[in-house]
Amino acid sequence: MAKIIVVTSGKGGVGKTTSSAAIGTGLAMKGHKTVIVDFDVGLRNLDLIMNCERRVVYDFVNVINGEATLKQALIKDKRVETLYILPASQTRDKDALTHDGVERVLTELSENFDYIVCDSPAGIEKGALMAMYFADEAVVVSNPEVSSVRDSDRIIGIMHSKSRRAEQDLEPIKEHLLLTRYSPERVEEGEMLSVSDVQEILAIPLIGVIPESEVVLKCSNQGVPVIMEAQSDAGQAYEDAVSRLLGEERPMRFLTVQKKSFLKRMFGG
Secondary structure, eight states, X not given: OOEEEEEEOSSTTSSHHHHHHHHHHHHHHTTOOEEEEEOOXXXXXXXXXXXXXXXXXXXXXXXXXTSSOHHHHOEEOSSOTTEEEEOOOSSSOGGGOOHHHHHHHHHHHHTTOSEEEEEOOSTTSHHHHHHHHTOSEEEEEEOSSHHHHHHHHHHHHHHHHHSHHHHTTOSOOEEEEEEEEEOXXXXXXXXXXXXXXXXXXXXXXEEXXXXXXXXXXXXXXXXXXXXXXXXXXXXXXXXXHHHHHTTOOOOOOSOXXXXXXXHHHHHOO
């Protein structure tokens, strides 16, 4: 049976889809058969970040409605052998995701995959609640700013009360905090919450800190999961996060201001 991981947040624009793509790709690169499912019906973006938008013929809603089989809708990634994408529909509304339909699709996926990564829309609308409901684990994505952290806290509260695990009195969803767009320089200037500030508010284990990086935007525009940019700070930070998700212990990086060497101060860089 597959492990279902939801990537969620309360606020939009914090990097959920970027993180879903990176985490799913990272799991597949480590040899686990992985599918990333886009729950953002009407506003799908996962296929763009995964560079497979031109290959979308059938989508998640088509499978739910019996208009296509799962095999017809799944898109195999061209770069990583064990990675697949199930795109969302751009032409339907959120009500197209029915409880029974989503459960049926996830059950079928569970028979063939090790990990199902659910890319949740922001907030607490139907698609987000559906993505959270069936999760075994959750990666809560937040920026280090008050409004983002507050909204993430709201999402955590909903997971505690409205998930399948909560309803069936099972072991709770295992929660992880992923802090994105982190800038130690801005933390020092008092413009941004520190890692410890966010941890104190949310009180869930920290799985990774993704530094603010132009590489993230570049990768999104090029359709490359940022974890594949192995030389970049952001790519390395996502790789660390995936390793921690799999139970490996790694020290946290990119939390402090990098002091430039004398040569870099003289010649730039």
